[in-house]
Amino acid sequence: MRLLINGRHHEIEHGDEPLLWVLRDELGLTGTRYGCGVGICGCCTVLLAGRPTRSCQLTAAEVGERPVVTLEGLAERGPDGKVVALHPVQQAFVETPLQCGWCLPGHVMTAVALLARDPDPDEATIAEAASPNLCRCGGYNTIKAAVARAAELAREA
Ligand code: FES
Ligand code: FES
Known part of the structure; x- marks a missing residue:
């Protein structure tokens, strides 16, 4: 079967595997991380048709034709595939x-989705959007500050 990942089609073999493991093991896209494997932590978040989605919780076959964006798909790249500019987040x-x-990858992907729908979120909106993603180090204030800074950078760009 075929998946559309970061704007490119990929033929994959294991459609019955969770998307997380297809990304990491089959396609080498290790920016998407394993945390809990049961849909709680949010480490494995990708964008599925623009929505933050836990890639440990659906199979590649369930993704179907819908576009997936991973951490690797955020930066602007030159013709040689090298990163020329990071995404504001x-x-x-x-x-x-x-x-x-x-x-981090889960928070980044969640913040990208937030800023796509609300380019100027207030603190409460940032906190609410980030809340489904756990940080075992308790860095929630830092995460909120980073998302607010990302919004600034995106507006300046
Ligand atoms: S690995 Fe924790 S939600 Fe997917
Ligand atoms: S788990 Fe979030 S910084 Fe360590």
């Missing part, structure tokens, strides 16, 4: 580092 998290960073 990535840039903001670079400027506002977390502790272990394990939760």
Whole structure:
């Protein structure tokens, strides 16, 4: 079967596997992380047709034709595939580092979806959008600051 990931079609073999493992093991897209495997932590969040979605909770076959965006698909890339500019959310998290960073990909993908629907979110909106994603280091204030900074960067761009 075929999946549309980060704007490119990929033939995949294991349609009955969770999307998370197809991304990581079959396609080498290891920016999507495993945390709990049971839909609780949000580490494995990708964008499925623009919506934050836990990739451990659906099979590749269930994704079907819908476009998937992973962490690797956010940055602007040149013709040689090299990154030429980070996405504003990535840039903001670079400027506002977390502790272990394990939760980072899920928070980045969730923030990308938030800013796509609300380019100027207030603090409560940022907190509400981030709340389904756990941070075992308790870095929620840092995460909220990074998302607010991302909104600024996106507006400046
Ligand atoms: S690994 Fe998918 S929600 Fe935790
Ligand atoms: S920074 Fe360690 S889990 Fe969030």
